[in-house]
Amino acid sequence: MNNETSATQNGSTGNDSIIAIRNMHKWYGQFHALKDINLDVVRGEKIVICGPSGSGKSTMIRCINRLEEHQQGEIIVDGTELTNDLKNVEVVRREVGMVFQHFNLFPHLTVMENCTLAPIWVRKAPREEAETIAMEYLERVKIPDQAHKFPGQLSGGQQQRVAIARSLCMKPRVMLFDEPTSALDPEMIKEVLDVMVELATEGMTMLCVTHEMGFAKTVADRVIFMDGGEIIEENNPQEFFDNPQHDRTKLFLSQILNH
Amino acid sequence: MMNPPAYKPGEHPDLPPPRSTIGPIAWIRTNLLSSPTNIVLTVLSVWFLYELVPAALEWGFLDAAFTGENRDECREKAGGACWAFIGERFRLFTYGFYPIEERWRIDLTFVLLIVALMAVLWDQCPFRKQGLIFACVFPFVAGWLLLGGFGLTPVDTDEFGGFMLTLVIGVTGISFSLPIGIVLALGRQSHLPIVRVFSVSFIEFFRGVPLIALLFVASTMLNYFLPRGTSFDLLLRVLIMVTLFASAYMAEVIRGGLQALPRGQYEAADAMGLKYWTSMRLIILPQALKISIPGIVNTFIGLYKDTTLVIIIGLLDPLGVGRSSLSDTKWTGLANEMYLFVAIFFFLSCFGMSRYSLYLEKKLATGYER
Numbered sequence: 270m271n272n273e274t275s276a277t278q279n280g281s282t283g284n285d286s287i288i289a290i291r292n293m294h295k296w297y298g299q300f301h302a303l304k305d306i307n308l309d310v311v312r313g314e315k316i317v318i319c320g321p322s323g324s325g326k327s328t329m330i331r332c333i334n335r336l337e338e339h340q341q342g343e344i345i346v347d348g349t350e351l352t353n354d355l356k357n358v359e360v361v362r363r364e365v366g367m368v369f370q371h372f373n374l375f376p377h378l379t380v381m382e383n384c385t386l387a388p389i390w391v392r393k394a395p396r397e398e399a400e401t402i403a404m405e406y407l408e409r410v411k412i413p414d415q416a417h418k419f420p421g422q423l424s425g426g427q428q429q430r431v432a433i434a435r436s437l438c439m440k441p442r443v444m445l446f447d448e449p450t451s452a453l454d455p456e457m458i459k460e461v462l463d464v465m466v467e468l469a470t471e472g473m474t475m476l477c478v479t480h481e482m483g484f485a486k487t488v489a490d491r492v493i494f495m496d497g498g499e500i501i502e503e504n505n506p507q508e509f510f511d512n513p514q515h516d517r518t519k520l521f522l523s524q525i526l527n528h
Numbered sequence: 529m530m531n532p533p534a535y536k537p538g539e540h541p542d543l544p545p546p547r548s549t550i551g552p553i554a555w556i557r558t559n560l561l562s563s564p565t566n567i568v569l570t571v572l573s574v575w576f577l578y579e580l581v582p583a584a585l586e587w588g589f590l591d592a593a594f595t596g597e598n599r600d601e602c603r604e605k606a607g608g609a610c611w612a613f614i615g616e617r618f619r620l621f622t623y624g625f626y627p628i629e630e631r632w633r634i635d636l637t638f639v640l641l642i643v644a645l646m647a648v649l650w651d652q653c654p655f656r657k658q659g660l661i662f663a664c665v666f667p668f669v670a671g672w673l674l675l676g677g678f679g680l681t682p683v684d685t686d687e688f689g690g691f692m693l694t695l696v697i698g699v700t701g702i703s704f705s706l707p708i709g710i711v712l713a714l715g716r717q718s719h720l721p722i723v724r725v726f727s728v729s730f731i732e733f734f735r736g737v738p739l740i741a742l743l744f745v746a747s748t749m750l751n752y753f754l755p756r757g758t759s760f761d762l763l764l765r766v767l768i769m770v771t772l773f774a775s776a777y778m779a780e781v782i783r784g785g786l787q788a789l790p791r792g793q794y795e796a797a798d799a800m801g802l803k804y805w806t807s808m809r810l811i812i813l814p815q816a817l818k819i820s821i822p823g824i825v826n827t828f829i830g831l832y833k834d835t836t837l838v839i840i841i842g843l844l845d846p847l848g849v850g851r852s853s854l855s856d857t858k859w860t861g862l863a864n865e866m867y868l869f870v871a872i873f874f875f876l877s878c879f880g881m882s883r884y885s886l887y888l889e890k891k892l893a894t895g896y897e898r
C-alpha cells in the first residue's frame with residue numbers, strides 16, 4: 270500500500286506541489302540514514318511526521334532546507350532544486366522557515382532583534398518596516414510586551430513562540446517544525462501548540478516532526494510514519510490512527526497511545 | 529507540641545531573613561571563621577600581613593629617600609628605598625632616547641591613544657561615532673607623529689625606548705592580533721582544505737616556536753631571506769613577529785569560543801538564509817568572542833609582558849633602560865627600586881586590562897545561556 274500512496278502522490282504532481290522529494294538517500298559515513306524517500310507536499314498541506322527516535326524524521330525535514338545534505342535523488346522546493354549551488358540553497362532557505370526543538374534563539378540579541386535580523390539582512394527590508402512586521406507577529410504569538418527582553422529572560426514556551434514569530438517574519442512559504450514541543454515543560458506545550466494550530470488554519474504549508482498525536486489528529490492532512498530511515502506508511506489522520514496498515518505502525522501507535 | 533500555623537495556606541507573606549545571617553558579624557563568621565581550617569588560614573593570613581605590610585611601608589615610604597643627587601646621598605638620608613634614582617631617570621624610562629625637543633609628539637600620541645581607546649572601549653562615550661572613525665585613523669596618525677616626516681623631524685626607531693616602546697609594541701600587537709586571530713580561527717574551521725591547512729600550519733608553527741627565537745629571526749636571519757638591499761626597520765620586524773606570535777594564540781582561544789557555541793546557533797543562522805560572513809559577524813562571533821573574553825585578555829596580558837623580551841635583540845624597553853641606568857656609577861646597586869618601579873608599571877597596565885574584561889563580561893551578560 271506504500272507503493273500505492275506514493276504512486277498517487279507522484280501522479281498528482283502538478284504546479285501546486287511546493288516540495289517534491291524523489292528517491293532521496295542520505296548516508297552519515299557508512300550509515301544509511303534515509304532510504305529512498307519520496308514525498309510530495311501540496312501548497313497549504315499540513316503534514317505530521319512521527320516515528321521512533323533515530324528513524325530519520327528530523328534528518329528528512331532538515332534535508333529540505335539543506336541543514337543536512339542528501340547524496341542521491343532530488344529535492345525540489347518551490348521550483349528550486351537543492352544542489353551544491355549555494356545560490357539555490359539561499360533561495361530555498363529564504364522561503365522555508367524552521368522551528369527547532371531547542372528554540373535556538375540568539376541569546377545576545379533582544380526578541381525584537383532576533384525577529385528583524387533575517388528580514389533586514391536577507392530580505393534587505395528597511396529597519397522600521399522589519400520592526401513593524403516583527404511586532405505584528407509577536408502580537409500574533411501573544412508576546413508583544415516581551416519584545417525588548419533577551420531570550421534568556423523568557424520561559425521555554427515564550428521562547429518557542431518567539432522562535433515561531435522569528436521564522437514568520439521572513440514570510441516563508443513553508444514552515445518546518447522539528448519537535449517544537451519536546452523540550453518544553455508540560456504546562457507550556459499548549460501555548461505553543463495553540464500558535465501552531467492557528468498558523469495551520471491560516472493555510473500555512475507545514476511539516477511537523479512531533480509526538481503530539483492530538484495535534485496530528487486535529488490539524489494534519491496527512492500523517493507520515495517513519496522507521497529505520499524509510500517512510501513506512503502515510504495516510505490521513507483518521508485512517509492512520511484508526512486503521513494502521515503496517516505492523517511497525519501498529520506497534521508504535523500502541524506504545525505511544527496506551528499508557 | 530506544634531504551634532498553630534500563623535497564616536492560612538497561600539497567604540504566607542515574604543519575611544526578612546533571621547538577623548544572624550546578615551550584616552558584618554555574620555559575614556565574618558561565614559567567610560573567615562566558618563571551620564577550624566578556615567580559622568587557621570585566617571590567623572595565618574593576619575600574621576603574614578602583620579609581618580609584611582609594615583616592613584614594606586617602612587622600606588617604600590617611611591624610611592625612603594625621595595630626593596638626592598646620587599646613591600650615597602640617598603643612603604645618608606634614609607635606610608630604605610632610594611626613589612630619587614627613579615625620579616631622575618623617569619623621563620628616560622618614559623621616552624627612551626627620543627630627542628628631547630620632540631618628546632611632545634609622544635605626549636600627544638599618548639593623549640590621542642587615550643581618546644581612541646575611550647571610543648573603542650566605552651560604549652556610552654560622547655561623540656562615539658566620530659571617536660570610532662578617529663580610532664581607525666589613529667594608527668596612521670600615531671605612526672606619523674612618532675616617526676616624523678611630512679613636516680616633522682624624522683626620528684629613527686633606534687631612539688624609541690622605555691614605556692613608550694612597550695606601548696608601541698603592546699598596542700600594535702594587541703590591535704592586530706585580535707583580527708588576525710579571528711580570521712585564523714575561522715580559517716581553521718573552514719570547509720576549504722587549502723584555507724584550513726594554511727591556518728593550522730600557521731597556528732602550529734608560531735605557537736610551537738619560542739618568541740625569543742622569532743625575535744632573533746627577526747633581527748638577524750630575515751636579512752638572508754629578503755632580497756639583497758631591501759632592509760626594513762628592526763622595530764617593524766619585531767612588531768610583525770610579536771603580532772603573528774600572539775595571533776596564533778588568539779586563534780586557538782577564539783576557536784575554543786567557536787566550539788563552545790551550541791550547534792543550534794549555526795543552524796538557526798543557516799536556516800534563516802544568512803550568508804556566511806553575515807552570520808559570523810552578527811550571530812557567531814559576538815557570542816564566541818564573549819565566551820572567549822577571559823582567554824583573549826589572558827593572551828593580551830601575556831603579549832604585553834612579553835614585550836620585555838625585545839631587550840634580547842637590543843631594543844631598550846623599560847627593563848633595558850633600567851639596566852643601563854644601573855650601570856651608571858652614580859646609581860649602582862639600586863636594582864630593587866628599578867625592578868619594583870617597572871613591575872608597578874606593568875602591573876597597573878595588566879590589572880587595568882583584567883578589570884576591563886570583567887566589566888565587559890558583566891555588561892554583555894544577557895540572562896542565562898543555554
